[in-house]
Amino acid sequence: MTDTRPVLAELQDVSVSFTKGNVTAHVVDSINLSIKEGETVALIGESGSGKSVTSLAIMHLLPRAKIDGKIMWHGKEGARNLLALSTREMRSFRGGSIGMIFQEPMTSLNPLFKIGDQIAEAARLHRPVSRQEARQIAEDSLRLVGIPEPRGRLNTYPFEMSGGMRQRVMIAMSLVCRPALLIADEPTTALDVTIQAQILELLRRLQEELGMSMLFITHDFGVVAEIAERIAVMYAGQIVEQGATQQILENPVHPYTRALLNAIPRLDKRSARLASIEGVVPDPRALPPGCRFATRCQFAVPDLCTSQPPPLSELQDGHAVRCARWPEFARVEYA
Template sequence: MTNPRPKLIELQDVSIGFGSAGQMRVVEGINLLIRAGETVALVGESGSGKSVTSLAIMRLLPRAKIGGRILWHGEGEAVDLLTLPPRQMRAYRGGAIGMIFQEPMTSLNPLFRVGTQIIEATRLHRDVSRREARAIAEDALRLVGIPEPASRLDNMPFEMSGGMRQRVMIAMSLVCRPALLIADEPTTALDVTIQAQILDLLRRLQSELGMSMLFITHDFGVVAEMAERIAVMYAGQIVEQGAADQILSRPANPYTSALLDAIPRLEGRVERLASIEGVVPDPNHWPAGCRFAPRCRHAIPGHCTDRPPPLEPADPGRSIRCVRWPEFVEPVHA
């Protein structure tokens, strides 16, 4: 069955490198599609390449060498964002594409009032007066649930709590009604209660505004609440992607399984929480075969360590990077 929703943005064989010739490849061969109104979660440990991928979409990596294509479908003919001149790209960045950064305290300028910053973002992309922009900013703060929004516009960032600053960042990303919202760890460093409020807010706003969302996280508990599809990243590559219910109930890549096993559970008693031994490898020294092989308890010397495995199609709409995946995935029963 084909997906009736049109394509919005599509990453085709995207690679990101740093250094004078881009020789340090931190991301390789990323293929990812987000449709209109869809939430896709990009999941993986710190250092997997999730945030760098999102910054490449926004063209916020001036020193990086970015290969492949990032196609914005929107309305009319697809546009490759990587080929746009800086001036044209600014029309997409903050306009058609909004972004919530990880750390609201470092993302907000500490020297300016929050209202000034939201107004600046509004006037950059919309032809409105300063008075109209202030009214739009006030409505945006009201939309994200900040009480007394008119007076809050005059607050400095340090006068607001972490949860309030995160709401300001969400408001700033939404003032231009983007078609795509990139949420990069939007609940990092927030307590559990505030985290739940932010997630509820994002779900409500997505429903009201009809926007797509790329939700970047390392927390599968959050993914289960937010995403329709999941792409799992490890060491700069997508190792598994597909529908959220498929991946959460029948993970096929050992890395995905290890991430899910590491989620603490309330039922039963355990002596020791599950963990993944080792660390994500250095981009200067990627393993020759499967990049997860040095940490994988299922790895077979030679079979898994000599050649890099391809990203293979499995179930409809699902792909897996592991030479042993048919052994791990359970068949779908009719």
């Protein structure tokens, strides 16, 4: 089955670097990623893999970073490169066509303003509505994300709500202008497991109801399986493997992807201890010349893996992997 949905957003060779003094950290390196209309794409990786930075780059929320490449947006008014927009133009995208929610619902809302006012602000920033209308929009928005008694809730402050409720408020706020794309940066990481499931379910329902696209950032493969159609695995600023969720979960090829999947505790497989990946993500200020995972990869061989950076090679439709030894691994069944 071929996917005929038009592409909504497209990252073309996007690189992000931070320079301090004469040291430059290459945090994101030549990412190519496209998100179709109504599609949910997951960006997955460890802390420090560059996944959050990628999402913030789309929103221009990295004041000190140097961003290269193109982020093409195929909206109603034709294609535009988000990276070439003026500050004012970009502002209309933020919270307008692109909504964003974050990892920390406890601190992501302004503690001094009523939640009704914070949601209404999002509406008034983008639409010429009166105070009264904005308040109505805020109320409807709270109802949309399943908050009971939305009218009364408008007058509460964030500190009077639980983490799960606050994340619902964040979602309500990001959806006020019915964005075409919602970027969710680890929205469930800070929440209890039961609340996590509720929020995931909510996001999936809203995505379907509103027909929006979603870029879902996470480090949790369990979450990904629930929500994403396609997965891009990031490591040290690069995409090391991407493909349809089924392809990745059933037939992961990159040793890093396999290691990540192995790191999920499973009840059906008894093992003495939890699997982990030895070592840490390489310092973005001093990246190895070859494969960036080579230092932690148990299959790394000298020269082949350590001298040349491996290219992203396509195995079959849409499934691509950045590993020099992929033809060997692709034949080995993953269990």
